[in-house]
Amino acid sequence: MRISVIGTGYVGLVTGVCLAEVGHDVTCVDVDPVKVQTIRSGKTPIFEEGLEPLLQRHLGKRLWVTETLRDAVLESDVTFIAVGTPFDGKEIDLTYIRQAAREIGRALADKASYHLVIVKSTVIPGTTDNVVAPIVAEESGKVSGRDFGVGMNPEFLTEGVAVQDFMDPDRIVLGGADEKAIETMAAIYAPFKDAPTVRTNNKTAELIKYASNATLATMISFSNEIANLATRLGGIDAAEVMKAVHLARYFTTTLKDGQRVTAPIASFLYAGCGFGGSCLPKDVSALAAQGASAGEPMRILNSVLEINRERPERTVAILRKHFPSLRGVRVAVLGLAFKSDTDDIRQSPALPIIDLLLQDGAAVSAFDPIAIEPARKALPEGKVSFAESLEEAVRGAEAVVITTSWKEFGRLPALLSDVANPPVVIDGRRMLDKRSVRRYDGIGL
Ligand SMILES: NC(=O)c1ccc[n+]([C@@H]2O[C@H](COP(=O)([O-])OP(=O)(O)OC[C@H]3O[C@@H](n4cnc5c(N)ncnc54)[C@H](O)[C@@H]3O)[C@@H](O)[C@H]2O)c1
Secondary structure, three states: OEEEEEOOOHHHHHHHHHHHHOOOEEEEEOOOHHHHHHHHOOOOOOOOOOHHHHHHHHEOOOEEEEOOHHHHHHOOOEEEEOOOOOEOOOOEOOHHHHHHHHHHHHHHOOOOOOEEEEEOOOOOOOHHHHHHHHHHHHHHOOOEOOOEEEEEOOOOOOOOOHHHHHHOOOOEEEEEOOHHHHHHHHHHOOOOOOOOEEEEOHHHHHHHHHHHHHHHHHHHHHHHHHHHHHHHHOOOOHHHHHHHHHOOOOOEEEOOOOOEEEOHHHHHOOOOOOOOOOOHHHHHHHHHHHHHHOOOOOHHHHHHHHHHHOHHHHHHHHHHOOOOOOOOOEEEEEOOOOOOOOOOOOOOOHHHHHHHHHHOOOEEEEEOOOOHHHHHHHOOOOOOEEOOOHHHHHOOOOEEEEOOOOHHHHHHHHHHOOOOOOOEEEEOOOOOOOOOOOOEEEOOO
16 A cells, blocks of 8 residues: 655654555655655664664665645555653643644645545644544645545554564554544554454544553552652562562463463552653643543543652652761762663753752763764753763762663663772662662662
């Protein structure tokens, strides 16, 4: 099928490249000329395992990239919208969605055949039917459901393993305003025949995405609340508590051969310095805002957000216990990305943690295996020194704060083993064995 994808961020580029990999002809569109130029030269503007080789394999054969949305739409049968949907502090910001819908509509005014517009961005329930479809209809002068269709196909990829997630999906949700829209989407996804597929209406598809993210955020904040109590009561290690919770048979099953397997969901039932990224914070906020304006306040989700907002302060408070003052204290912050295996620093708890440390007058040296460049732009200029390696970051440090659970940080105990005056290690992710370094403290202890 001939497909156009609007937006070449994490979702759009992965979608475009992977749909080319399964045999479709794909044109990716972005308003950002630098991104378009980078992709055209065979490079990916983001770090995503396995994406660049696939891009290079299909570029110029089944995959193209352009800044001209109109041509891409006119030369395709289906258009995915994969632009950003930020939270503006009060509610979801649909500016980019509206803009994309307007431009698609204008192009469709000159197209004779049926076209399907699929929203892949995360949007609050009602957006596809009540915002996108009317805009496309108005701009094109065409009738929704007859001349063009609208569908909603949420994306569940995890940054860092996005290609793998897309190529081997745990589920495919096909929302559509009518059967024709759903059948067209089903044809696009026909190569993924083993994936469980949910066919539904657009509004349900939209809420499936939010409910999925809200589940994960709730589990994280719940674990953090347990950790807060453990710390307050003293003499309890919240990590031990949660590990034992994981052993319940509904989290850890015994297979027929006797092997015990813990479900991956258990990894969200761990306390830490907070959830971040481009999705969980903004999506939970957007859903809570929609609930409030619909007259159904989301009481659990409001608490989930409140607990998460406190995480950076709680993390720095642990460090403060070890020094009379942080003024002039050399602190190494390990991890800038919001999670390991990505260079995405959006809403990363490391950033407010660094801000708090700077406010306290600490001398901060930061290290991340791949997210230094984006962090350099996000942090106040000249206030933080960036280390080239883990060794350089911790050399001479009086304190180390782990903010991202990069596997590489597992080398820390060995690195500190023969240091005469070892730094205190504040494990914001509880990734190290608490006996592995001489001076250890962390979330939930
Ligand atoms: N990042 C994730 O892990 C993830 C996972 C699932 C769903 N989502 C959702 O997918 C959507 C996109 O997320 P992302 O992380 O890929 O965003 P992103 O900000 O990385 O990328 C969006 C891209 O769209 C481009 N764009 C904006 N308006 C445009 C227009 N009119 N025409 C062409 N290009 C335009 C921007 O230049 C940008 O490159 C969001 O709704 C997000 O919530 C993201």
